[in-house]
Amino acid sequence: MxxxxxxxxxxxxxxxxxxxxxxxxxxxxxxxxxxxxxxxxxxxxxxxxxxxxxxxxxxxxxxxxxxxxxxxxxxxxxxxxxxxxxxxxxxxVARTFQNIRLFPAMSVLENLIVAQHNDLMRASGYTFYGLIGLKGYKRAEERAVDRARHWLDRIGLTKQADWNAGNLSYGDQRRLEIARAMCTxxxxxxxxxxxxxxxxxxxxxxxxxxxxxxxxxxxxxxxxxxxxxxxxxxxxxxxxxxxxxxxxxxxxxxxxxxxxxxxxxxxxxxxxxxxxxxxxxxxxx
Amino acid sequence: MGYFLQQLINGATLGMIYGLIAIGYTMVYGIIGMINFAHGEIFMIGAFISIITFLTLGLVGMGWVPLALLVMLLTTMLLTSVYGWALERLAYRPLRHSPRLAALITAIGMSIFLQNYVQLVQGARVKPMQPLISGGFRLLKGGDFVVNLSYLQILIILLTVVLMIVFTLMINRTAFGRAQRACQQDLGMAALIGVDVDRTISLTFVTGATLASVAGLMFLLNYGVIDFYIGFLAGIKAFTAAVLGGIGSLPGAMLGGLLIGLIESFWSAYFTVEYKDVAAYTILVLVLIFRPTGLLGKPDIEKV
CATH class of the missing domain: 3.40.50.300 (P-loop containing nucleotide triphosphate hydrolases)
Structure with a gap:
């Protein structure tokens, strides 16, 4: 190469x-x-x-x-x-850690969605549109979920999307951490x-x-x-x-x-x- | 039987008020690991803003009760949340990186400051308000005892349930809620994926203050008298509720509030009214000895 x-x-x-x-x-x-x-x-x-x-x-x-x-x-x-x-x-700039720092009590999918927080926060008008379910916010959230799913696919964790991140095996947690960094x-x-x-x-x-x-x-x-x-x-x-x-x-x-x-x-x-x-x-x- | 049922209703109503305040304690503890001792005062300010709004409405001659209640609710939620925001911005944020003890002492200081501020501005005498909502259902007539479920109690319980649903949706479904949970689990990592930690903490205080202000309004409607000192006792009780339910756990705070309300009401009914506070604190001591993480709390695992 x-x-x-x-x-x-x-x-x-x-x-x-x-x-x-x-x-x-x-x-x-x-x-x-x-x-x-x-x-x-x-x-x-x-x-x-x-x-x-x-x-x-x-x-x-x-x-x-x-x-x-x-x-x-x-x-x-x-x-x-x-x-x-x-x-x-x-x-x-995104980073991962020597000792894994996922959000262990959140689901695998949510770990990837929270990494796209800023786009969603802007789209949700700082929470209020999100609560009443406005269209713009829904679309932004769909985009975020799509990106998260794309990365789950790439690291092969699609089936574990709803697991708590803390329950994944060590190797899976490492790859999820990289995927989360990529979602930013x-x-x-x-x-x-x-x-x-x-x-x-x-x-x-x-x-x-x-x-x-x-x-x-x-x-x-x-x-x-x-x-x-x-x-x-x-x-x-x-x-x-x-x-x-x-x-x-x-x-x-x-x-x-x-x-x-x-x-x-x-x-x-x-x-x-x-x-x-x-x-x-x-x-x- | 009738007597028991009546105490159950009274206790549940009281428990709703404690639960709403307890959520503010538990959220703030969850995110920055600090007990916000001034939170009881935020509740008291919520009650004061409610009565001031009520009197203002009376001056302009608006007497239709449902509309008056709605205006009181919205005004107190809005203005009290500004107090909650300012409290965090002015008193706690500058101390974000100092030792925990400094923040704790500041919280106690802010509590005393807010009490004295209200005493100075509003006077030390109790403020009475005529009952806005009267009447209710007679549920049961057993002998010479009548079980009442007042409209006010129905309103308090319904409003709390609605607020809880909105609040749970906000924490579980929105971007802010996700960021809030992320910050709760790992503040540093949340910042590294681009969550504005300061703003999330601010919004947490605002949410807690909003719920406490509704509790303040309910307290005012339920008891009809308030003074600058009500925040102290209610605050300590709600804190007890948060610890009982498991500090850091949101359903725990609501459950703890409900339990403290019920304990207090049954204790006053079957034993002595004078010792109802002692009963609540005894429960706190027992929980701390036998189940330090509270009923729904998770054991704190040291991060390596």
Whole structure:
């Protein structure tokens, strides 16, 4: 498959730094994610991957740095300046979590409909038309149900539409979470370890789903993952973090052979050979 | 038998009023995990707005009872919901990210503030109102005891049932209701799929205040006297009802209200009127000991 379908950047991260008191979780990281590409962020535990996501989705305000989302039709958004709920609504960035966060007491279908809340809220005139069952609202709701059904079909959960989301199996919950994120109609989908805890078959299904999302929906995907077969199998571009710094950035082939990456993952036999900035980090204070 | 039936009717009527207030407690607790102790005062303000509207209507010479009732109902719902909205906007939203204790103390402070505000503006004396609706059905005549079901009691019960149906439809069928339930389950995640959490919380306060204002109107019609202090006791009773039914559960709040109303009315009928409040609180203590999640509440599972 071609590595670069388009060269249009979707997300530009510049000099992102996040400090928590004295702890530097991310230190001057810059990278770009292109439209219609799967960009993976990898790195050992504690490298700051999830912190990048939290900055992108408004959970944290970065200490330093600029996060620009280049929306294909609505222009640029500076994510670090936006309120948490504005980011999915206007900049159209969606995310999933390492630990699944569905609405467990709502039905599978409702989980997908509530993700289209803003369209429905506008159509329902902030609830009142909805109560008296006005036509415009009914049509908007039908559209929302259609989209939800379409995604249920794609993840193969149509039969379980009326189940409580909390009763689904682990793998199904993961796919439902991705479907819910897609129902917000994002231009950038951020997935935090979507393959964690999946068996090899579920993991292969996930790969297929993610590739299909990239092809059919034409959006960018940002992926944090530890499973190297997933990462190497589907990403177009990989960013490697270690101790909050970017140590490598390129195609899967490039990253796989990068000595800095091998060193970060496997360690070094002789400490003298470490580059000074890595050695400084490793030395106990 | 007749005596029992009469207490059942009285208790159910009272229970409807408690239930309507209890829903406000339970909704707010469900969404932001805070007990809004000023909610009883919102109920009291609802009653005051009702009597002010009634007196204004009397001044302009509108005496037709059904129309007067309708105007009172709509006015108090509208104006009280503004109080509910303002309460959240001014007192609670700035404290959204502070420790829970700060919000709790603020709620108690707002309760005292609203009581004193009404006392100052409306005076401390009780406000009487002549009965608007009189008469009723004689259901049963057993010996020298007559069981009455007044028109007012029918109105209270019917109005509550209608409100409950509308309210249930709103929570289950509309976009706001879905967002409300989503926020209740995971506030952060709701924001991430684009739900405006602040607006949903505001609307929750508005809904709670609207229902409480109707309870205020019913209280005024039922008892005929109000003062600035009625919100305290009614608020605590409704809170008890919410806990009894399972705080966070909407059907639980209504059930709890009904039970508290019945307990109070039967206790006053068969034991002593003086100790009816003690009876209600004893139930609260027993529920908290033996079933801390309430009758319909779900155990709170710690999220990992």
């Amino acid at each position: 071609s590595a670069h379908v388009t060269d249009k950047p979707l997300l530009t991260v510049e000099h992102l730094t996040m400090r928590f008191g004295g702890l530097v979780a991310i230190d001057d990281v810059s990278f770009q994610a292109l439209d219609r590409e799967i960009t993976a962020i990898i790195g050992p535990n504690g490298a700051g991957k999830t912190t990048v996501f939290n900055c992108l989705t408004g959970f944290y305000k970065p200490t330093v740095g600029r996060l620009t989302l280049h929306h294909p039709s609505k222009g640029d958004f500076l994510l670090e300046r936006m309120e948490g709920f504005d980011i999915p609504q206007h900049a159209r 109609q994002p231009v950038l989908l951020c997935l935090d370890e979507p393959a964690a805890g999946l068996n090899p078959r579920e993991s292969a299904d996930l790969n297929k789903l993610l590739l299909a999302i990239r092809e059919d929906e034409g959006i960018g995907v940002l992926l944090i993952e530890h499973h190297m077969d997933v990462v190497m199998g589907i990403s177009d571009h990989i960013v490697v973090l270690d101790y909050g710094r970017k140590i490598s950035d390129g195609t899967p082939e490039f990253v796989r052979n990068d000595t800095a990456v091998i060193r970060a993952y496997l360690g070094e036999e002789e400490e003298e050979e470490l580059p000074p900035e890595v050695a400084k980090d490793l030395k106990p204070n």
